[in-house]
Amino acid sequence: MGEEVVVFDVWVNPYSRRVETAMRLKGVPYRYIEEDLGNKSPLLLKYNPIHEKVPVLVHNGNPIAESLVILEYIDETRPQGFPILPRDPYERATARFWSKFIDDKCMPAITQACWDEGEASDKAVEEATELLMFLENELKEKRFFGGERIGMVDIAANIVGFWLGTIEEVTGVELMTRDKFPKLSNWSIEFVRSNVIKENLPPREGVISYLRKKRLTR
Amino acid sequence: MADDDQVILLDFWASMFGLRVRIALAEKEIKYEYRNEDLKNKSDLLLKMNPVHKKIPVLIHNGKPVCESLIIVQYIDEVWKDRSPLMPFDPYERAQARFWADFIDKKVYMPTRRIRTTKGEEQEAAKKEVFEIFEILEGELGDKPYFQGEAFGFVDISLITFSCWFHTLETFGNFSMEVEFPKIIAWTKRCMQRESVAKSLPDPKKILELAMERRKELGLD
Numbered sequence: 001m002g003e004e005v006v007v008f009d010v011w012v013n014p015y016s017r018r019v020e021t022a023m024r025l026k027g028v029p030y031r032y033i034e035e036d037l038g039n040k041s042p043l044l045l046k047y048n049p050i051h052e053k054v055p056v057l058v059h060n061g062n063p064i065a066e067s068l069v070i071l072e073y074i075d076e077t078r079p080q081g082f083p084i085l086p087r088d089p090y091e092r093a094t095a096r097f098w099s100k101f102i103d104d105k106c107m108p109a110i111t112q113a114c115w116d117e118g119e120a121s122d123k124a125v126e127e128a129t130e131l132l133m134f135l136e137n138e139l140k141e142k143r144f145f146g147g148e149r150i151g152m153v154d155i156a157a158n159i160v161g162f163w164l165g166t167i168e169e170v171t172g173v174e175l176m177t178r179d180k181f182p183k184l185s186n187w188s189i190e191f192v193r194s195n196v197i198k199e200n201l202p203p204r205e206g207v208i209s210y211l212r213k214k215r216l217t218r
Numbered sequence: 219m220a221d222d223d224q225v226i227l228l229d230f231w232a233s234m235f236g237l238r239v240r241i242a243l244a245e246k247e248i249k250y251e252y253r254n255e256d257l258k259n260k261s262d263l264l265l266k267m268n269p270v271h272k273k274i275p276v277l278i279h280n281g282k283p284v285c286e287s288l289i290i291v292q293y294i295d296e297v298w299k300d301r302s303p304l305m306p307f308d309p310y311e312r313a314q315a316r317f318w319a320d321f322i323d324k325k326v327y328m329p330t331r332r333i334r335t336t337k338g339e340e341q342e343a344a345k346k347e348v349f350e351i352f353e354i355l356e357g358e359l360g361d362k363p364y365f366q367g368e369a370f371g372f373v374d375i376s377l378i379t380f381s382c383w384f385h386t387l388e389t390f391g392n393f394s395m396e397v398e399f400p401k402i403i404a405w406t407k408r409c410m411q412r413e414s415v416a417k418s419l420p421d422p423k424k425i426l427e428l429a430m431e432r433r434k435e436l437g438l439d
Contacts, residue, residue, distance in 0.1 A: 050321065050354065064313045066320055073313040089296040090282060096289045101270065134270050 005030040008044050008056040010037060011202050012210050014159045015067040016055040021155050022074045024196045026081035030057075068099050071152055084152050098138060098145065099156040106131050107159060114171040115215075121173070128175055132184060135160065139183040143190060150194055160184065161191035162201055170211040225250035226278040228264050230257055232428050234327070235287040236275035237379035237418055242291045244414035245375075246298045288319050291375055304372045315366055318358060319376040325351050326380055333391045334429050337438055345391045349398065356401045363408060370412060374405075378415055381406045385422035386429040 007023065007030050009016040023030050035044055035054050047056045047063035056063050057070045059077075064070050075084040085092050109131050112124035135157070139145065145153035154161070164176055165188070178185045191197055227243070227250050229236035243250055255264055255274050267276045267283035277284045277293070284290045295304040306312050329351065332344035355377065359365055365373035384395045384406075396403040409415045433439055 059310070062310055064310070064317065066317055069313050069316045069320060072316060073309055076309040076312065089293055090279075090284070092296065093284045093289050093293040096292070097284075097286055100286060100289070 003060045004058075005060075006033060006058040007031070008033050008035055008041075008047065008054050008058070010035050010054050012207055013054060014163050017158055017200060017202070018067045018155050019055045019057055019070050019074070021158070021196060021200050022071050022084055024200055025084065025150075026074060026078045028074070028078060028081075068096075068103065068152075068156065071155065075152075082149075084155065086146075086151065095146075095152045098135070098153045101131075101134070102153070102156045102159065106135070110159070110164060110167070110175065113175060114167045114173045125173065125175065129180070132160070132176060132181060136181050136184045139187055144187065144194075150191070150197065154191060157191075158197075161188040161197075162204075163207070164188075166204060166207045166211060169208055170215055223248075224278075224280050226253060227251070228253050228255055228261070228267065228276040228278070229274045230255050231420060232382075232425055233274060234379035234383060237382075238287045238375050239275045239277060239290050239294070240418040241375050241379070241414050242294045242304060244418055245302045245304065245370075245412075246294060247301070248294070248298060288323055288372075288376060291372060295372070304375065306366055306369075306371065311366065315372045318365060318373045322355070322373070322376045326377070330380065330383065330387055333387050335433065335436055335438070341391065345393070348387070348391075352395075352399050352402060356399050359401055359405055361401075364405070370409065374409055378406065378409045379419070381409070382419045382422050382425050383429075386426045389426060390429070390433075 005023070005028060007016070007019055009020065009032055011034060020030075020032070033041075033043075035041060037054070040052060044054065044056060045052055047058055048054075048065040051065060053065070055067055055070060056065050057073070058064075059073075064073050071084055085095055106128070109124055109128040113121060113128040115121075116124055142148075144150045145157065160176070168174055168176070176184055176188070192201060225243070225248055227236070227239055229239070229252060231254055240252075253261075253263075255261060257274075260272060264274065264276060265272055267278055268274075268285045271285060273285075275285075275287055275290060277290045279293075279297070284293050291304065306315055326348075329344045329347035333341055333348060336344060362368075364370050365377070387393075388395055410419070
């Protein structure tokens, strides 16, 4: 991978951060364009006409959308750099499975559990707890989902590792408690401390303040 | 791959997700044991091999389970990489293939299901959504023979398995796929000329029978 790389991003968005993390892990320079989702740029709409969302990676004028698709692309175009996906096909399938699980199942459940109210929220808390338990068990005795180093699942789980804590603080909903999730709690500490991740997280107070404002307008 | 590879597929005969795996296995000429699941009475093996989702399809390769149809298809492509590649060679084209397969995976099933399992206004709304999605897909296909260009591959496999359900959608939704989406239907016929597709897809009439049974169970019509 060389030449021009541009990332369309939103500073507070975990999906965008996944892409920047991968770029930094591979040591690939890129230009960052901050999008205002209330007023999307013509370029963003041109590069992602189907979903009109961030993140979008544009490599020499060729756009790619969907964070997990972008992660695989970054990994394949720079195979000599830090490995994001494992090399073994079975381990790759496993990494893809858990990344998809986080996006398709955990994210919606966490969102509903924290932002909804009353009975809908209680049920969602139960569901989110069950789902997080699968992640807890998948960690086993590993330091990271990727083993000794972070990998695609860790990058995908940034929502659990960092953003969940901020959402819990703002909404008062407790999902990932230490007594229920000792492994996931330890992992999230390792995650936010690990080199490239910590340089690439938005400021915690900034995210909390953003979410508080968002909560008021719901 | 060694001849003593053990490959088992847990599936349901009418599942458009399981069918993706069957087509991929056929493309690669892999011998496997097919086990049809009773979805109302799932086997212990299925629940053990897919404890997270408890769903078919599950590919069990030498005792190890792989779940989620598109993940299974990529796994098959990567393990049996010596023949019939399903993904493009170029990384950018591979990214596009993954994007479109993901789009199909996320967008096609639910509204098509609603056409089959609802009526009245809800059904009309589902039909509108299905039309919007297939318009996008027809646009993406364009005049290419297959979604990835000259060669049949991953994106085609993701979508072709819905084609045996078209007759059902047309019957319940009262429309013609060929009239609305001629390029998609031409593509469907092209794909059906492949042995892997023709031999895997069930008879659309049997699918309609199944769908009618389900509608009766829901108390519709």
